[in-house]
Amino acid sequence: MRSVNNNQTMGEAPPTETTVNNYIAGQICPPASKDYLPIINPSTSLQIGQVALSSPQDVNTAVSAAQTAFPSWSSLTVKARAAYMLKFHALVRENAQQLAQLIVLENGKNITEALADVAKGNETVEYACSLPQLMQGKIDRVSGQVTCQDRRDALGVVASIVPFNFPFMVPFWTLPIALVTGNCIVLKPSEKVPLTMYKVIELFEKAGFPKGVINMVNGTKDCVQALIDHPNVKAVTFVGSSPVAKIVSDRCHSLNKRCTALGGAKNHLIALPDCDVEGTAQDVVVSYAGCAGQRCMAASVLLIVGDKEGAAQKALLDKVIEKAASIKAGTAAGQMGPVIDSQSMTKILSYVEQSEKDGAKILLDGRVWMKEMEGNKGNFIGPTVILHSNKTDKAMCEEIFGPVLSVYNVATWQEAIEIENSNPFGNAAAVYTSNGGHAEWFMARVRASMLGVNIGIPVPREPFSFGGLYGTRSKYGDMDITGDGAIEFFTNRIKITSKWPKPTVPEYVMGEQEGAVVMNGGTDHANFAGRM
Numbered sequence: 001m002r003s004v005n006n007n008q009t010m011g012e013a014p015p016t017e018t019t020v021n022n023y024i025a026g027q028i029c030p031p032a033s034k035d036y037l038p039i040i041n042p043s044t045s046l047q048i049g050q051v052a053l054s055s056p057q058d059v060n061t062a063v064s065a066a067q068t069a070f071p072s073w074s075s076l077t078v079k080a081r082a083a084y085m086l087k088f089h090a091l092v093r094e095n096a097q098q099l100a101q102l103i104v105l106e107n108g109k110n111i112t113e114a115l116a117d118v119a120k121g122n123e124t125v126e127y128a129c130s131l132p133q134l135m136q137g138k139i140d141r142v143s144g145q146v147t148c149q150d151r152r153d154a155l156g157v158v159a160s161i162v163p164f165n166f167p168f169m170v171p172f173w174t175l176p177i178a179l180v181t182g183n184c185i186v187l188k189p190s191e192k193v194p195l196t197m198y199k200v201i202e203l204f205e206k207a208g209f210p211k212g213v214i215n216m217v218n219g220t221k222d223c224v225q226a227l228i229d230h231p232n233v234k235a236v237t238f239v240g241s242s243p244v245a246k247i248v249s250d251r252c253h254s255l256n257k258r259c260t261a262l263g264g265a266k267n268h269l270i271a272l273p274d275c276d277v278e279g280t281a282q283d284v285v286v287s288y289a290g291c292a293g294q295r296c297m298a299a300s301v302l303l304i305v306g307d308k309e310g311a312a313q314k315a316l317l318d319k320v321i322e323k324a325a326s327i328k329a330g331t332a333a334g335q336m337g338p339v340i341d342s343q344s345m346t347k348i349l350s351y352v353e354q355s356e357k358d359g360a361k362i363l364l365d366g367r368v369w370m371k372e373m374e375g376n377k378g379n380f381i382g383p384t385v386i387l388h389s390n391k392t393d394k395a396m397c398e399e400i401f402g403p404v405l406s407v408y409n410v411a412t413w414q415e416a417i418e419i420e421n422s423n424p425f426g427n428a429a430a431v432y433t434s435n436g437g438h439a440e441w442f443m444a445r446v447r448a449s450m451l452g453v454n455i456g457i458p459v460p461r462e463p464f465s466f467g468g469l470y471g472t473r474s475k476y477g478d479m480d481i482t483g484d485g486a487i488e489f490f491t492n493r494i495k496i497t498s499k500w501p502k503p504t505v506p507e508y509v510m511g512e513q514e515g516a517v518v519m520n521g522g523t524d525h526a527n528f529a530g531r532m
Contacts, residue, residue: 017047017048017049017050018039018048018049018050018195018198019036019049019050019051020039020049020050020051020052020194020195020198020218021052021218022052022054022058022062022215022216022217022218023198023201023214023215023216024058024061024062024065024212024215024216024217025065025068025069025211025212025215026205026210026211026212027211029058029061030052031052031053031054031055031058031218031219032054032055032057032058033053033054033055035052035053036050036051036052036053037050037051037053037191037220038050038051039051039106039192039193039194039195040192040341041105041106041108041378042106042107042108042337042338042339042340042341042378042379043108043331043337043338043376043378043379043380044376044377044378045342045377045378045379046377048105048106048195049195051191051194051218052217052218052219053191053218053219053220053223054217054218054219054222054223055219055222055223055226056222056223056225056226058217058219058223059186059217059223059226059227059230060226060230062186062215062216062217063157063186063215063227063230063232063233064232065211065212065215066157066184066185066186066212066213066215067156067157067184067232068212069184069210069211069212069213070154070156070157070183070184072210073182073184073210073213074153074154074182074183074184076182077132078131078132078135078180078181078182079132081179081180081182082128082129082130082131082132082180084179084207084208084209085125085128085129085176085179085180085207086129087206087207087208088125088203088204088207088209089122089125089126089129091203091206091207092118092121092122092125092203093122095199095203096115096118096119096122097115098199099114099118099168099196099199099200100114100115100117100118101114102167102195102196102199103117103118103167103168103193103196104331104337105195106167106192106193106194106195106196107164107165107167107192107193107196107337107340108292108331108337108338108339108340108378108379109291109292109331109337110330110331110332110333110334110335110336110337111331111332111333112333112334113290113291113337117166117167117168117169118168118169120166120169120461121166121168121169121170121171121172121173122172123461123462124169124172124173124176124177124462124482125172125176126462127176127177127462127463127482127483128176128177128179128180129176129180131177131180131181131487134463134484134487135152135181135487135491137149137150137151137152138150142497144499145499145500145501145502146497146498146499147497147498147499148495148496148497148498149495149496149498150493150494150495150496151493151494151496152181152487152491152492152493152494153182153491153492153494154181154182154183154490154491154492155183155234155235155258155490155491155492156183156184156232156234157183157184157185157186157232157233157234158174158178158183158184158185158186158233158234158235158236158237158490159185159186159187159188159227159228159230159233159235159236159237160174160175160178160185160186160187160188160236160237161188161224161227161236161237161238161239161240161248162174162187162188162189162190162239163190163239163240164190164192164193164294164340165291165294165295165296165340166295167189167190167193167195167196167197168196168197168200170239171187171189171197171200173237173239173466173481173482173486174237174481174486175187175214177482177486177487177490178486178490179209179213179214181487181490181491182491183235183490184212184213184214184215185213185214185215186215186216186217186227186233187214187215187216187217188216188217188218188219188223188224188227189216189218191218191219191220192340192341194218197216198216201214201216224248225251228248228251228252228255228257229251229255233257234257234258235257235258235259235489235490236248236252236257236258236259236261237259237260237261237481237489238259238260238261238262239261239262239296239481240261240262240263241263241264241399242263242264242399242425242473242474243263244263245261245262245263245264245475245476246261246263246473246476248261248476248477249261249476249477250476252477253477258477258478258489259476259477259478260467260475260476260477260478260479260480260481260489261475261476261477262296262467262468262474262475262476262481263296263425263468263473263474263475263476264296264399264401264425264427264473264474265296265297265298265300265399265425265427265428265468265474266300266301266397266398266399266423266424266425266427267287267297267298267299267300267301267425267427267428267429267430267448268299268300268301268302268303268416268419268420268423268429268430268446269284269287269299269301269302269303269429269430269431269432269456270303270305270416270420270429270430270431270432270442270446271284271302271303271304271305271316271431271432272305272306272413272431272432272433272435272438273305273306273310273312273313274312274433274434274435274438275316275432275433275434275454276432276434276454277312277315277316277319278319279454280316280432280454281316281319281320281322281323282323283432283454283455283456284299284302284320284405284432284456285320285323285324285327285383286456286457287299287430287456287457288300288302288383288403288404288405288456289324289327289336289383289403289405290336290457291337292336292337292338292339292402292403293339293400293401293402293403293404294339294340294344294401294402295457296427296468296474297427297428297450297457297458297459298457299405299430299456299457300399300400300404300405300406301396301405301406301407301408301419302320302405302406302407302408303408303409303410303416303419303420304316304317304407304408304409304410305410305411305412305413305416306409306411307411308409313409317363317387317407320385320405320407321363321364321385324364324383324385324405325364325383327382327383329369329372329373329380329382336382336383336403337380338378338379338380338381339379339380339381339402339403340379341379342379344379344401344402345379345381347400347401347402348381348400348401348402348403348404349367349381351394351395351398351400351402351404352365352366352367352384352386352395352404354393354394354395355386355388355393355394355395355406358390358393358394359389359390360386360387360388360389360390360393360395361386361387362384362385362386363385363386363387363407364382364383364384364385365382365384366381366382366383366384366403366404367381367382367384368382369381369382381402381403382403383403383405384403384404384405385404385405385407386404386405386406386407387407387408388406388407388408391408391419393406396408397423399425413441413442416442417442417445417446420446420447420448421445421446421447424472424473425448425468425472425473425474426447426448426449426468426469426470426471426472426473426474426475427448427449427450427468427469427472427474427475428448428449428450428451428452428457428458429446429447429448429451429452430451430452430453430454430455430456430458431443431446431452431453431454432454433453433454439453439454447469447472448468448469448474449467449468449469449474449475450466450468460482460483462482462483463483463484464483465480465481465482465483465484465485465486466480466481466482466483467479467480467481467482467485
């Protein structure tokens with residue numbers, strides 16, 4: 001494979017452009033169409049490469065390669081498959097800095113966030129290495145000569161369709177567990193950030209994974225639809241916006257195909273008067289401005305409980321603004337990088353402008369960055385804090401996916417719950433308090449699947465699974481995407497019930513007579529095997 005040049009830093013001239021092709025059956029393959037899309041550095045808006053624009057023909061070739069590899073890969077023991085993943089885990093650690101630099105280059109995260117992206121993804125690799133112990137089947141003699149057991153069988157070829165916001169971590173929500181459970185995979189990275197996974201393919205090769213077990217196709221809508229519709233793709237995972245997640249889920253289920261599709265979020269942080277002001281303010285700012293607000297677990301609404309003129313309430317808001325205002329633009333540690341593209345910038349700006357028109361107060365205006373960095377063509381907008389007087393403002397209700405925090409004062413706990421629970425999403429919510437009883441009251445009432453106490457980004461870490469709440473716009477389809485939810489998703493649970501003839505040796509007959517009294521102190525009437 002061609003190695004990726006990743007030495008560029010923000011503001012420098014672009015390196016030699018990298019062409020990201022498909023990876024099928026252990027080979028680098030240009031797309032059948034010969035068409036490519038530009039890869040843009042969001043910090044400079046300069047082109048740094050091009051990525052293949054795949055067609056259904058390319059998808060079919062990739063699925064066929066995975067289908068061919070499946071019998072031999074799935075016939076290995078779980079332990080043998082995990083051994084490959086263990087080698088890969090070590091390679092990721094060795095190459096973490098290079099992978100992080102690629103993330104900075106194509107996504108715009110700061111270097112600390114990029115390294116965390118890699119480390120968190122590799123944590124799921126560690127979890128997958130433990131699957132020989134975690135996915136063992138059960139066996140039990142349930143009656144007389146009848147034994148029941150179960151095992152987990154791989155599905156076959158599975159597809160993983162991932163977004164731009166975490167170029168390493170999100171693909172690794174699915175790849176390690178899907179592979180170690182015995183599936184072969186076709187990955188479709190985001191066309192906006194394909195460089196990281198292109199490097200990852202090199203590491204999979206170095207780890208010795210057999211040809212066809214891992215395949216990668218690049219592209220957009222046509223590529224995704226072809227993956228979903230392919231009859232040999234048995235399951236699809238998707239992470240992205242809610243409208244597209246619903247489309248993917250509906251399309252898969254119309255084909256009776258297993259799917260988990262994670263959508264967007266509108267996460268609320270609830271600050272009680274007894275919260276620690278310093279710690280809460282720091283956590284709130286990291287939650288909403290970290291990764292430029294481009295994560296489904298980011299805070300987007302801060303509900304401050306109590307008298308809006310109260311000393312504690314004003315102190316918290318002032319401290320949030322102070323900390324957010326101190327953030328500088330850039331991709332070094334502690335700085336805030338750009339949003340992914342000009343379309344995202346336009347969307348974020350529209351919410352800020354609409355809030356102004358609706359009478360909200362802009363307490364911290366991130367648009368200042370655009371003026372200060374006029375010579376820089378990157379997609380930079382600074383941390384923004386908006387104080388709303390109307391809880392139905394668009395910025396209070398809709399996903400923005402940028403470094404914008406909506407603040408609203410509520411008089412009571414119940415009002416905070418009503419606002420949080422009335423939103424159509426169900427990803428995350430958090431409460432800040434110094435009182436355990438207060439925390440428990442909120443944890444029992446907020447309507448979201450991933451909850452935090454004094455933690456503004458309550459991402460469950462392995463072995464706990466990640467996923468939004470069923471019945472909301474945060475989650476469509478089946479099961480969670482990591483942890484035991486992923487084990488269930490990527491396997492079929494096969495149940496075997498067996499009965500063998502009774503031995504006729506004297507020792508067995510005598511033992512059976514001595515143990516004749518069975519379930520409930522009498523005959524096992526539930527045992528209908530071999531009798532009517």
